Amino acid sequence: MEPKLGAFIDLKKIEKTFLHLREAARELRQLVSKEKNYILNEIAKKVASSSNEIQNANQKDLKALVKDATPAFRDRLVLNQKRIDSMVESLRQVSELKDPVNEVIEERTLQNGLRVKRVRSPLGVIFMIFESRPNVILEAFSLAYKSGNVIALRGGRESAHTSKVIYKIISDSLKQYHSKFLPFFGFNDYDRKIIKALLKRSDLVDIVVPRGGERLIEMVQKTAAMPVIKNDRGLCHTYVADDADVEMAVEIVNNAKTQRPGVCNALETVLVHKSVADSFIKKLYTRTRDTNLIWHTDKATLKILKASDNVIAAKEKDWDTEYLDLVINCKVVKNLEEAISHIEKHGSKHSETIVTSSEEKARKFQNEIDAAAVYWNASTRFTDGFEFGLGGELGISTQKLHVRGPVGLRELTTPRWIIDGNGQIRK
Numbered sequence: 001m002e003p004k005l006g007a008f009i010d011l012k013k014i015e016k017t018f019l020h021l022r023e024a025a026r027e028l029r030q031l032v033s034k035e036k037n038y039i040l041n042e043i044a045k046k047v048a049s050s051s052n053e054i055q056n057a058n059q060k061d062l063k064a065l066v067k068d069a070t071p072a073f074r075d076r077l078v079l080n081q082k083r084i085d086s087m088v089e090s091l092r093q094v095s096e097l098k099d100p101v102n103e104v105i106e107e108r109t110l111q112n113g114l115r116v117k118r119v120r121s122p123l124g125v126i127f128m129i130f131e132s133r134p135n136v137i138l139e140a141f142s143l144a145y146k147s148g149n150v151i152a153l154r155g156g157r158e159s160a161h162t163s164k165v166i167y168k169i170i171s172d173s174l175k176q177y178h179s180k181f182l183p184f185f186g187f188n189d190y191d192r193k194i195i196k197a198l199l200k201r202s203d204l205v206d207i208v209v210p211r212g213g214e215r216l217i218e219m220v221q222k223t224a225a226m227p228v229i230k231n232d233r234g235l236c237h238t239y240v241a242d243d244a245d246v247e248m249a250v251e252i253v254n255n256a257k258t259q260r261p262g263v264c265n266a267l268e269t270v271l272v273h274k275s276v277a278d279s280f281i282k283k284l285y286t287r288t289r290d291t292n293l294i295w296h297t298d299k300a301t302l303k304i305l306k307a308s309d310n311v312i313a314a315k316e317k318d319w320d321t322e323y324l325d326l327v328i329n330c331k332v333v334k335n336l337e338e339a340i341s342h343i344e345k346h347g348s349k350h351s352e353t354i355v356t357s358s359e360e361k362a363r364k365f366q367n368e369i370d371a372a373a374v375y376w377n378a379s380t381r382f383t384d385g386f387e388f389g390l391g392g393e394l395g396i397s398t399q400k401l402h403v404r405g406p407v408g409l410r411e412l413t414t415p416r417w418i419i420d421g422n423g424q425i426r427k
Helices: 009-028 033-049 051-064 071-077 081-096 136-146 157-175 192-198 214-223 246-258 277-291 299-305 316-320 336-346 359-368
Strands: 104-109 115-122 125-130 150-154 184-186 207-211 236-240 267-273 294-297 311-313 327-333 351-355 373-376 413-420
Touching (some): 009 125, 009 150, 009 184, 009 192, 033 081, 033 136, 033 157, 051 157, 081 136, 125 136, 136 157, 136 184, 157 184, 236 246, 236 336, 246 267, 267 277, 267 336, 277 299, 299 327, 316 336, 327 336, 336 359, 359 373
Parallel strands (some): 125 150, 125 207, 150 184, 236 267, 236 351, 267 327, 294 327
Antiparallel strands (some): 104 115
């Protein structure tokens, strides 16, 4: 027997809302691609015309942010014109992508005349819990909507003003096209008891997607009675091989670490072959000096950089730390095997890169590293649904079932069987 949500009036309202979401899922499954695309483009226009309102709300959230918030955390919260333009473009891209719903994966006619097909179908009611980044609201909604799923979103308290404005834009737009129940709900109540209560209700929620820190993901995994699409931490590495183009390696690592350090696909540790360590490490230090990057290093790196500013000896726990800030680990290794072993021990199975001129080494690295995305001569910052041409993402899944890597449209569907007969019975 499913546990009750509770006696509080707000929880009863939430229960009713989720029952309405489940009814809305039936209506949404009836929409054809042309209708969904039109609605997404209308929402994109509304977001573009509401840019000032969104930024004003975002300023309220930024002003209310605690003074000791890190620059990287503050950056995750910011919605400037460039990011709003990117949100609009993401909506438009999703509208142009092929609709995966009812895509035939395979079909055949059996000897008894039954015609069987495997087709893609929506997952149902998705509950996504995210922290601090309000730009994920539109990405998540658009992907869910296009793939025929209804979605409920609950962000962090720190983005409350911004989220409220974006939720209203989506809801007001959908009211024009959905007559009874909306296939979307955005939480303005930040009581954590609501989350924990909903996570026990598999009759209301089909899939839960936690997108945030380790504590959130751990809580969801321990509590959820329904399947979880886990977006775990991103402890990403770059290995600079002995035959690497050092200048290329410096630019790749600089981009992966400093372009936007507060996101999950940012670099945390660089491993350097001993034969290029002196040249690479000195050049990377010079390249990143203006960013005030803090280095946590092994003894070999410490010896190369000597008494340079912002360089300290790494502690053992540092190799397992996702900083999400302008902090980098650096270690000198003797060969490719040592680099792979280090990543397998300390990595989070998110995104890893090798910089080498040898395809043989690159393929060995890509084949042996167990991660959702493994690169050759490129920054880990590309592990992103938008960059991969998916129009956006519900997150970067580090698990192995049901999806791995950026969660796009097709990943929000599941195969099922459609069978046509003409009176067959089993003997």
